[in-house]
Amino acid sequence: MTTSDKTEGITNIIACAVFMLAIEHLQLKKKYHNMRLTYLPARLHLKPAELKKCLQREVSRAQAKGERIICLYGECFPDIDGFCKRHRIIKVPGSYCYEMLLGSERFKQLIDETTGTYFLEEGLIINFEDFCMGPLELQDEEMRRQCFEHYKKLLYIRQPSDKNLVPRANELAQLLGLSLEIQDADYSHIEKTLTELLKGDAW
């Protein structure tokens, strides 16, 4: 963006790249012309302090242009709610991306059913090497044990626009010695939340 860009009245959704598919599927950019999207890499989850720094940088940039900001993140670093309040930006409600994709009620029901669940979504499956396997050195059996010994299953939250990732999810389940379950998420929850926020009720 150059400084001459007219950004008055623009809403910038600063989102985790995890939501890229959902946002594209919902074609928000076509429906809301005064909207801008900024994605931050999902890999930042490994280092919450870095994630906070990157978000801070994007918020400052957007606010310097007078943009309104919607923060599309779970509670991915400590006190992200406080951070958003202090910067007077709106955080989409929800503690996890999985919750935002499934809707809070269904998510809560799923985690109440078993605690030994490790969630997967499109980005994590495709980038498992980069986000999880490499940094946690899961190719090492001992590291796999230390990290996943208390888990029972992988729960793949499948989105409508996902390619066929079931074979890869199965491979991951095998590698980690867990069973695989699939739950389909439509985009109705995230659409409703974002649409309400974009309409500006909350401003």
Next chain:
Amino acid sequence: MSDFKALSEAVNKGDTKTALVEAQKALDAGSSAEEILNKGLITAMNEVGDKFSKGLLFVPQMLRSAKTMQECTKLLQPFFQEGDVLSKGKVLIGTVKGDLHDIGKNLVSMMLEGAGFTITDMGVDVSPEKFVEKTREVKPDIIALSALLSTTMPAMAQTIEALQKAGLRDKAKVMIGGAPVTEKYAQQINADSYASDAGSAVNKAKALLGIS
């Protein structure tokens, strides 16, 4: 007297083989097991903790260093003097209900144990009821709760409430920690103490029991 530099380096690297050799060398040279533990191993693990906080190393390296420290502690075990092994107090520790993260909790346990506390580790996903039950059985001086998820932090408050209801709240001090936990939150839920890492958990535990 040795400054345990080589031992410390080996713990920092998670090089168990070299660390064991260095610990043995220190014993042979006349250092006491307690000295090797405190000045060699614990100091080195505190350095590792610092590096993790600063983002200079990541989880697997931390796990390797912890493993190295554990192996060295095993080697030292038979050499502790009688006075050294007197327990500083009993700690009941666990990750709260709904939460399966245990790397940080395990490090805290290990450091507390290294500092002379007797540990009962309840593992992960520990419900308030189970904490109450085990508190009755073990009669700990400190109950240490870990949470890594923002959504499981309330289970810390629920555990404290359950202890209160069971008439056990004043029988033990409650210390809490985990990445999303703060001093402020500890005050809010009436915990007795909070520590941000394993090194300071040891100091806080000692302070809670009025020991040095």
